[in-house]
Amino acid sequence: MIINVKNVSMQYKISNKRKIMALKNISYSIDEGETIGLIGLNGAGKSSSIKLLTGIIKPTSGVIQVMNMDPFKKRKQICRKYGVMFGQRSQLWWDLPVKDSFYVNGSIYGLSKKEVDRKIEFYKNWIDMSFMDVPVRKLSLGQRVISDILVSMLHEPKILFLDEATIALDVVNRKNILDMISKINRELKTTLIITSHQLDDIESVCERILLLNKGELIYDGSVINFLKNSSVSKVISVQTTDIEQFRDDITYIEKQYGVLSMYKGTEASIFYNNEQNEYKNIANYLSSCESVETFNVRGITLEERIILMEG
Amino acid sequence: MNLLLNICKMKIKVSFRYVPALVSNLSGQILQMLLLFFFWTTIYHADQSIMQYVMFSRVVYGFIGGNSVWELSENLKNGSVAVKLTKPMDYFTYTYVEYLATQIANLFLVGIPLSIIAFFISPVDISIIQLILFFISLFLAISISFAFDYNISLVCIFTRNTWGISSLRDGLVQIFSGAIIPLAIFPEPISNIIYFLPFAYMIDIPTNIILENDGYEKIIIQLIYCFFMFGFSIMNEKLFMKKMQIQGG
Numbered sequence: 001m002i003i004n005v006k007n008v009s010m011q012y013k014i015s016n017k018r019k020i021m022a023l024k025n026i027s028y029s030i031d032e033g034e035t036i037g038l039i040g041l042n043g044a045g046k047s048s049s050i051k052l053l054t055g056i057i058k059p060t061s062g063v064i065q066v067m068n069m070d071p072f073k074k075r076k077q078i079c080r081k082y083g084v085m086f087g088q089r090s091q092l093w094w095d096l097p098v099k100d101s102f103y104v105n106g107s108i109y110g111l112s113k114k115e116v117d118r119k120i121e122f123y124k125n126w127i128d129m130s131f132m133d134v135p136v137r138k139l140s141l142g143q144r145v146i147s148d149i150l151v152s153m154l155h156e157p158k159i160l161f162l163d164e165a166t167i168a169l170d171v172v173n174r175k176n177i178l179d180m181i182s183k184i185n186r187e188l189k190t191t192l193i194i195t196s197h198q199l200d201d202i203e204s205v206c207e208r209i210l211l212l213n214k215g216e217l218i219y220d221g222s223v224i225n226f227l228k229n230s231s232v233s234k235v236i237s238v239q240t241t242d243i244e245q246f247r248d249d250i251t252y253i254e255k256q257y258g259v260l261s262m263y264k265g266t267e268a269s270i271f272y273n274n275e276q277n278e279y280k281n282i283a284n285y286l287s288s289c290e291s292v293e294t295f296n297v298r299g300i301t302l303e304e305r306i307i308l309m310e311g
Numbered sequence: 312m313n314l315l316l317n318i319c320k321m322k323i324k325v326s327f328r329y330v331p332a333l334v335s336n337l338s339g340q341i342l343q344m345l346l347l348f349f350f351w352t353t354i355y356h357a358d359q360s361i362m363q364y365v366m367f368s369r370v371v372y373g374f375i376g377g378n379s380v381w382e383l384s385e386n387l388k389n390g391s392v393a394v395k396l397t398k399p400m401d402y403f404t405y406t407y408v409e410y411l412a413t414q415i416a417n418l419f420l421v422g423i424p425l426s427i428i429a430f431f432i433s434p435v436d437i438s439i440i441q442l443i444l445f446f447i448s449l450f451l452a453i454s455i456s457f458a459f460d461y462n463i464s465l466v467c468i469f470t471r472n473t474w475g476i477s478s479l480r481d482g483l484v485q486i487f488s489g490a491i492i493p494l495a496i497f498p499e500p501i502s503n504i505i506y507f508l509p510f511a512y513m514i515d516i517p518t519n520i521i522l523e524n525d526g527y528e529k530i531i532i533q534l535i536y537c538f539f540m541f542g543f544s545i546m547n548e549k550l551f552m553k554k555m556q557i558q559g560g
Contacts, residue, residue, distance in 0.1 A: 079398055090394075095324075096328075100324070104318060107317045
């Protein structure tokens with residue numbers, strides 16, 4: 001077991017009167033080499049979990065053990081064994097070529113210039129690194145994220161924390177980065193802990209999910225089971241001209257086909273199970289509704305899945 | 312040491328990427344130096360020793376560089392401290408190494424040009440021993456200045472007002488360090504109080520060493536002050552880290 005979290009709570013003091021609980025009595029453990037997706041909506045407690053596991057902040061209560069050490073008390077020792085990449089806080093030098101940031105970060109871990117160059121050569125097996133001589137400010141967001149992740153890998157950490165690494169990236173860059181992360185885990189046996197609010201990212205890299213909602217751990221298990229156990233896999237998104245008129249239709253659809261629905265403004269979402277072939281029948285009915293302007297099918301979002309889990 | 316040299320190289324490289332900023336900073340420092348020169352010669356008809364003090368205190372001020380309170384407290388306030396805390400060093404040590412590297416870069420980019428002008432305006436004879444003592448004293452002065460700024464930046468977190476405190480810091484340093492007014496011309500009771508404060512150890516002592524008014528015994532006092540300030544900073548850092556909250560992603 002590389003990480004053990006037992007009954008951990010984290011409270012932030014906003015003012016003398018106002019306090020918020022970011023994490024409520026959380027417990028889980030992680031084995032070496034696992035790929036963990038720490039998912040949840042904004043404010044679920046994902047980033048607080050990363051900060052606690054890396055020893056940046058101290059939990060209000062509970063015990064955290066990372067490689068059998070308290071990360072807050074033994075932060076300097078543990079830092080050598082993990083790497084962190086915060087999606088919203090870069091560790092690169094804005095005005096200088098990327099390579100220079102690699103050298104500075106390497107020297108923090110006692111690596112010589114030669115050793116850093118050797119590592120850069122090795123990384124070239126994973127991903128295109130032709131931008132090493134370009135100043136950071138001239139890089140695309142995707143290239144900057146790649147550089148930030150690889151800088152955190154310079155000292156060959158046993159655990160790699162990626163906090164919202166794919167935030168604001170386009171599909172192509174996201175795929176490249178997720179492929180690279182998978183290679184890191186496969187080739188170096190690095191334990192990966194990735195936070196995201198996009199389920200698709202986690203699905204492609206992680207084997208296990210820790211789903212946080214309002215500071216509570218509401219699911220801890222395999223990605224496959226998480227997706228399989230959910231009775232809903234697809235959503236029909238309906239744009240209406242008059243939601244009031246459409247309400248009767250939606251009540252009928254719910255009763256007739258045993259599906260769930262939600263509406264917001266003039267838009268309604270109908271959740272159904274893809275395996276039961278309900279789509280054709282629902283689509284036929286929607287086509288005959290006067291208040292329906294357009295409709296399309298899409299995958300369920302994490303936010304919707306959490307709302308449905310909460311009932 | 313490798314880290315210090317690497318950051319130092321990076322700081323110099325960054326400065327050369329923004330040549331207009333470098334030139335305007337240097338021009339500002341030279342202008343202030345010339346202003347003080349004309350101020351003391353025209354209004355106060357200052358003698359040679361005061362002129363030498365005024366010129367070289369400006370050189371030391373140029374070596375030490377400006378106020379780092381703003382940068383340090385912003386790092387703490389906007390949560391950038393989180394990245395530094397994932398490195399195998401104390402936050403204090405990490406920021407100290409960065410500060411030291413900035414000052415070494417500053418020594419080459421600003422300090423040396425200012426020294427040349429000061430020697431041209433008020434020539435002084437300097438022995439090798441004096442020069443060595445000066446650099447030891449300068450290193451201690453930079454360290455005291457950092458520890459002072461570091462503690463102020465921690466205070467800024469609680470007061471939530473960096474600008475006012477940072478301006479106050481600038482005013483106190485300029486007046487009580489000898490950067491504008493030679494400390495020797497303050498009345499004795501005030502001068503005695505000033506030597507209890509950290510400011511004199513930032514500018515006055517290195518200036519007096521280069522002008523041969525003081526010797527190694529002042530460096531020992533500076534060293535004691537430096538140890539005291541570092542001890543105080545590390546103690547404050549430990550207290551701060553226990554209380555610190557970095558909320559959000």
